[in-house]
Amino acid sequence: SQKIEQNSEALNIQEGKTATLTCNYTNYSPAYLQWYRQDPGRGPVFLLLIRENEKEKRKERLKVTFDTTLKQSLFHITASQPADSATYLCALAPNAGNMLTFGGGTRLMVKP
Amino acid sequence: GAVVSQHPSWVICKSGTSVKIECRSLDFQATTMFWYRQFPKQSLMLMATSNEGSKATYEQGVEKDKFLINHASLTLSTLTVTSAHPEDSSFYICSASDGPEQFFGPGTRLTVL
DSSP, X not given: OOEXXXXXXXXXXXXXXXXXXXXXXXXXOOSEEXXXXXXXXXXXXXXXXXXTTOSEEEETTEEEEEETTTTXXXXXXXXXXXXXXXXXXXXXXXXXXXXXXXXXXXXEEEEO | OOOEXXXXXXXXXXXXXXXXXXXXXXXXXXXXXEEEEEOTTSOOEEEEEEETTSOOEEOTTOOTTTEEEEEEETTEEEEEEOSOOGGGOEXXXXXXXXXXXXXXXXXXXXXXX
């Protein structure tokens, strides 16, 4: 069965450091992978999308890599700030259609 | 751009009543809308996919007669939880899409007493 795994343990880092979150998947061939941010009691907010033929994508302090051989995506936040504290979800979409399957999310805590 | 609203943001109802949740895309036309449910400390679980003017496609295990979805226009989809029970208490989130990205509403917290 399809599995999307994110580290369920919270990631605690110091302000100014780079946060790196991991998303691994099995039994899946996604056409694209997306990262979302979710704050408590709120809906997810779209951050970045990367397609299967792309290795890396950047947006301001955010960087996403996508390795279809390793079946893994890494999500980096550079120069992290306490305001970056949230749960980050990765989501995959199949080759056909745009239905998303979400990972369990990783909670990031950036300490001042 | 890409703003999606949901109404109400929270609702408390008695067991056996029906609750309607609205999802609107405010600044774009959504070819597809999705309904998700999220239990505490869990990720989003897709309930159904809805295309304007056609019947919704429900995920396995989701009762279509209990969770009625109407997608009357390119900017509005509604989810009606019929004969709600306490186990239906959850956070319901919609998303709207006109391409590969999905834009999510702020969610509706449903509590069934």
